[in-house]
Amino acid sequence: MIRNIHSAIDLAPAYDLIIVGAGPSGLAAAVEASAHGITVLLADENESPGGQIYRAVDRASNADLARMGPDYAAGRTLIKRFQAADLSYARRATVWSVGPADEETGDGAHGLEVGISLGGIARPIAAHRVILATGALERPFPFPGWTMPGVMTAGAAQILMKSSGLVPSGRTILAGTGPLLYLLASQLLRAGVSVIAVVDTTPVENWRFALPHVLGFAASPYALKGLKLLWEVHRRTRVIRGATAVEAVGSGQFSALRVLRGNRSWDIPGDLLLLHQGIAPNLNLALAAGCDYVWDERLAAFRPAVDICGASSVPGVSIAGDAAGIVGAVASAHQGELAGLTAALDLHRISQGVYEQRRNELARKLARALRGRSFIEHRFRPAKTCRVPEDDGTIVCRCEEITAGKLREVAALGVPGPNQMKAFTRCGMGPCQGRLCGLTAVELLAQCRGVAPGELGYYRLRPPIKPVTLGELAALPHTEAAIIAVAGFVERAADSPQDH
Template identity: 85%
Template sequence: MMQNIHNAADLAPHYDVVIVGAGPAGLSAAIEASNHGLVVLLADENQSPGGQIYRSVEHASDADLGRMGPDYANGRTLLERFRRAKVSYASRATVWSVGPADEETGDGVHPLELGISLGGIARPIAAHRVILATGALERPFPIPGWTMPGVMTAGAAQILMKSSGLVPSGRTILAGAGPLLHLLASQLLRAGVSVIAVVDTTPVENRRLAMPHVLGFAASSYALKGLKLLLVHRRARAIRGATALEAVGSGQFSTLRLHRGNKSLHIEGDLLLLHQGIVPNLNLTLAAGCDYVWDERLAAFRTAVDICGASSVPGVSIAGDAAGIVGAAASAHQGELAGLTAALDLNRIGQGVYEQRRNELARKLARALKGRSFIEHRFRPDKTFRVPEDDVIVCRCEEITAGKLREVAALGVSGPNQMKAFTRCGMGPCQGRLCGLTAAELLAQCRGVAPGELGYFRLRPPIKPVTLGELAALPHTEAAIVAVAGWVERAAEERRTS
């Protein structure tokens, strides 16, 4: 049975496999690895397992399940399997580093080390294998007024619904592109929310680009789900083909201004929910040193992995949306493949057993991915909304505008990292999660090259805030003690001779 761990002091010094993230990919990887006898730790920042897609599903009422839809309710089955698995589970845990084990403290067997904070204590944990299942982030949606009160992301609104049962009480407007926007609209309508408009910013030409993939979509499970969403949408005003958006108000959002062709519309409301798709959450994978590429179809960076999730860093695998947006079902199968491969690498199963199970999972994964090409082409957000005008804030943490970034780009900066040094864009608490893609695409546009040629922010641990108390309490290596002691001795000598 699953073992809950509430304090870093209770963590074992090493595990066969450490998995980061308790969404469909992480949960499935933990179940698969434990089924083959591996000692598994699953670390997750949330209070309970499930990730974003299955957030708080174990505690949801029947009314909540009906409102959120059958895909959400299906998460209970996966969580029941996870609760029965022989794994250690650390909730509210922050993993802030992944890398090679310290040569002085490592046992020579466990090649990887993670920095984990839990219960106010930080500890280094060694592992044979690490599976990163950190999921996705909402793509930045920088429009005029997006930082004012009364404007939120669709994902944030969905988190409030799932975790606390909170829904908007006033006139709600949804704007943007992507399946989640339409899913949330249907969930809000079923909850009795006054959704007065759903404004679609999907480029009209996307329909033509998606047509070659329509047969695969029609044969997938996504087709029926999409039809059901459209039926619910008939209860809300739909505005398609919006080419410009602006949130306006006097200290609080009150009106959405939009352009549609030559027409300008004003929609009054109390809450604006923005969304234009999701992108891989790269911060931990990049801090671990994993190679990444620019995916033009996703219009985002993703980590480079093979079919079983192996990254460029030995022993580190990536599963689910963290390596490319694939959806919940495919994420679960990718997690199983990563857990299975760890069992093979650690000699818990033979090659024959591995190949039989791998082929089975590969077939399931292929079925789950059917229809994704259509979705990626159909809902690819327009560059107009990905790269804003000069007066729009790009970096919310440091309040850096697109115009300031363009000024720096004109100086000939070599890439996003030099831009960050000049402007502090990406140095705030979010560490580039809310501005990284926008900054990279903006600079690439100014330079007339693809974002992949310039790269992304260079990320180093700790990728999440760690208190001084936690750092001070970390076990110290002999090399670290000598380094600090040597510095103290040199400082004392300089004082004596000055």
Template identity: 35%
Template sequence: MLHRDRKRHAFAVDCMRVEWSGWEAGAMTRPPEIVIVGAGPAGVRAAEALVEAGMRPSVIDENARWGGQIYRQQPDGAGFQRDARALYGFEARKAAALHETMTRLLPHVDYRPQTLAWACEMTPRTDDGIIGHLATLRDMREQPLAFTHLIIASGATDRVLPVPGWTLPGVYTLGAAQTALKSQGCAIGRRIVFAGTGPLLYLVAYQYAKAGAHVVAVLDTNGIGTQVQALPKLAAQPAVLAKGLYYVGWLRAHGIPIERGVSLERVHGEGRVTGIVWRSASNAAHAEGTVRTLDCDALGVGFGLRPETQLADVAGCRFRYDPLNHCWLPERDEAGRTSIPGVYVAGDGAGIAGADAAELSGRLAAFALLDDSESEPSTSSIQGAGTSNARVNAATGERRALRRIATFREGIEAAFPAPYANARAWPDAMTVCRCEEINAGTIRRCVRSGAASEINRVKALTRVGMGRCQGRMCAEATLALLADETGLSPEALGRLRAQAPIKPIPLAAALCDVHVAPVPEDARDE
């Protein structure tokens, strides 16, 4: 199975090489071909710094309009209009500033909205560094793109851990719930419970309640004691901490119950969500807590965020396990240089740190690229950084701010750890990988048989992580089960390797057919 995946990836790369074979011969005489993947805070600020230096980068954006998830804009012709304050709250000025910056940049960049980067191949060269090939899809048609420098600002997705019944219609990730509100102007239900943990839990609940939705309750799997202990590090960013406290206070002042230290037992429903069963925190009267049920028709659930690293993986970047992010991340220096010369990572795709840090890291990655373009291409990676590092070294404000944010980030992880230990209580019949319909029992039996103790082996034997999401929804749960069954550390369990295409594409595009018929919107999931 893995061999066939590698063959498909090699075939896609060969198609790109055929398309661009004539380009390489003349590459030395051409100016840098810079590509930025992502048009959120990191991508926009990277583009801004490059344009200021006289470059014209290409900006690949999977969304219809720039801004990323946090500063997501309403689509043109949406049929509704909400002002910036309603959409972004305290961050309205930052959102407006980022949007206005990209508007000014449009004449000076090659902006490609609604474009998916689904494969990447780096080819070392002996003359002026590297040439990369990016496979992109726009309007259901393949658009290969060659580059000499690549900044990956791919952002993050929700960290998902399953609960019995989580596949019922009406269960959404917190990010999906936020997208529905911002981009589509609708709520995910009439009676909504938000559950999980992390700052996004309280932010989305606040945004929904402010918009007039009926928020039944907020259920946090972490207790107040855990969060209080993290306050010294959270105080590294007092303004951000104050906003978080405001959201909690506002919710309470408007009669929305907040329960902490809970355990999510199961989601009720036949054909759709009708309620959630949860267990309260233990106390002197109830050693195991009290089981309670809340009626609702929608559940927004999430346990923090995880970086989107698949593109860096298929580009060949070297990875390391990061205990703070609880995942494998591309190796990088403080400016975002990776182990591959000419490839840089920025924003939450390089490690979760938030929108402010993403803007700063996007600028630093651009500075590193500009510094590297003035030196030998072979030095423009982690190992060679420093030969020409003038712009990065001069960015003392950005680097100092990122250090403060890093301390705050440590506080966030201490205050809102994901409940991985709950994996032991997951029933065997509970679906873990919804794409391939693999349940917890199948994964446990695979491990107990002695056939696998590493995640890629589990993937090969059970197909977990081989579906549409490529492990985005199930990898964290599979690793939690592996850790519980083997007693091994997360680092010892291995890294789920990405394969091209990193997101679903039409088969004809994978076969390099430039005459792909457009697929109607209502048929794209079939």
């Protein structure tokens, strides 16, 4: 049975495997690895397992399940398997670092160390292997007015629906691109929300790039689901396709969405605007751990460099699910299983023959789950004008209130990359650590310099990647090296004079 851990004091000094994130990939990795006798700790920030896609599904009512759809309800099966597994689970835990084990405090057998805060106490926990299953983040969608009250992301609205059953009460407008835009619209409509319009900013020319992949999409489970979803939304609300730009209008509060389509412009009055422009891998912990990454032109985002089993460039660290590249819930679970299985092989808990047989089985399931993804990625790739704001007054970094114009001014000085631009402007230094501005800032700089984003790279991230309180730091074990670093000496009772 699962062991719930509520304080960092109750964590073991070391585990065979530490998994970060309790979404589909993290849960599946934990189940697979624990089945082979590995000591597993799964650490997650949320109150209950499931991640974003299966958030609160274990306590959802029948009405909630009907509103959210069958893909959401499918998460219950995975969570039940997880709850029956022999492993440790730390909910409401913050993982703020992953790196090589401390040579002074480590036991020499565990190569990695994970910084975890739980119950107001921080601890460095040793591990043989680490699997990062940190999921994805909504892509930034900067345009004039996107930071005003009355504007929020589609993901935030979905969190409120799943965790608290809260839905908008006024006239609601959705804008952006991607399957989630239509999924949320259908969920809101089922909940009785007044969705007055869905404004689709997907570039029309995307069809040209998506058509070569249409046969694979037609043979995938996505096709029928997608058609049903589109039919439901089109039947129940107004859908505006081909929007080339949008602007939030209001005097201190959102009151209308200004839509531009070609040379035509008009306003749609509303009380709430929900934005979505696809998702991108959540890189911060992987980059802070030193994992290599690449620019994926098809995703228009950076992603970690991993092999089919999730192994990264850092020995012992694997990455699975949407954290490694956007693949969806079912494929994320199979990637998690592959990462958990590989950890069992690396720790000599299964033979090479058993591993290869199970790996081949999971690889076939993963290939089926990925069928149709190429079409989706090409079809819903967000427009460049939506990723990089043309208006200089548009805020890019919400934390530090840095505009696109300010970034262009600094880019004109010849800064070589986003880290130097961050030093000049503080863009990416706020609480989000670049999660809400990183992609925009890099693409804007690349545009100004006339190079590909991959040539510039991403922000250089160092731990802690999440806020850690002074109290938590004070609770960390005081090693000799740490004391010397602060005090300059270590007082030893055995060899110190009595009256010193």
